[in-house]
Amino acid sequence: MNWSTNVWKQIQPIYNRILNMPFIAELTDGTLPKEKFKFYMAQDSHYLEHFGRSLSLIASRIENINDTLTFIRFAEGAIVVENALHESYFKDFNLTDKGSMQPSCHHYAHTLKSTATLANIEVAVAAVLPCFWIYREVGHYITTNLKSVNNPYQKWIDTYGGEEFNTLVEQAIKITDRLALNCTKAQQNLMTDAFITSSHLEYQFWDGAYNLRTW
Numbered sequence: 458m459n460w461s462t463n464v465w466k467q468i469q470p471i472y473n474r475i476l477n478m479p480f481i482a483e484l485t486d487g488t489l490p491k492e493k494f495k496f497y498m499a500q501d502s503h504y505l506e507h508f509g510r511s512l513s514l515i516a517s518r519i520e521n522i523n524d525t526l527t528f529i530r531f532a533e534g535a536i537v538v539e540n541a542l543h544e545s546y547f548k549d550f551n552l553t554d555k556g557s558m559q560p561s562c563h564h565y566a567h568t569l570k571s572t573a574t575l576a577n578i579e580v581a582v583a584a585v586l587p588c589f590w591i592y593r594e595v596g597h598y599i600t601t602n603l604k605s606v607n608n609p610y611q612k613w614i615d616t617y618g619g620e621e622f623n624t625l626v627e628q629a630i631k632i633t634d635r636l637a638l639n640c641t642k643a644q645q646n647l648m649t650d651a652f653i654t655s656s657h658l659e660y661q662f663w664d665g666a667y668n669l670r671t672w
């Protein structure tokens with residue numbers, strides 16, 4: 458079994474907790490209160506900047522030059538494409554000030570940046586993978602279970618449930634599995650730990666937004 462299949466199995470309890478979060482249920486049926494989505498979008502805009510920086514750090518450190526190019530494109534996707542979605546919601550919701558980073562976002566963003574800088578490269582790559590993979594799965598899940606035709610969060614759902622994002626996710630999984638193949642079992646375990654930690658932080662990010670958690 459390749460590394461990614463194995464680690465995805467390991468995070469099933471966390472993934473199922475995510476699917477059962479009120480944030481996801483209400484995003485699916487379009488009833489998520491606007492103030493919670495606005496909080497989430499503002500925090501996510503901060504997150505995407507730091508995520509993009511983490512991807513750029515990985516791009517500069519990863520050995521294979523084609524992987525460097527792929528991670529540069531991932532960084533651009535986060536900073537330009539994904540953030541454009543946020544900008545459009547800022548307009549829709551008259552949000553002008555995104556405020557400062559709050560605990561869940563701060564913890565996740567800085568964990569990724571320090572891992573991308575200081576950890577072995579395969580661990581850094583494993584740490585960013587849930588940011589791709591969990592969002593794709595949640596996007597697909599919501600698309601399949603969509604309950605409302607006029608869902609105000611449709612643009613978000615279409616972005617993460619769509620084909621363009623899926624292509625990026627496939628590339629990220631493939632690179633991570635290739636790196637894992639050249640690792641010892643001990644190194645693979647560190648990759649798994651990083652993947653699990655980021656999966657918990659994905660849960661915390663949505664939970665922080667739903668509860669409008671501030672310092």
Ligand SMILES: Cc1ncc(CN)c(N)n1
Binds near residue numbers: 505535539587662
């Ligand atoms: C917190 C979080 N994690 C992941 C994604 C998808 N790149 C995101 N926009 N925000």
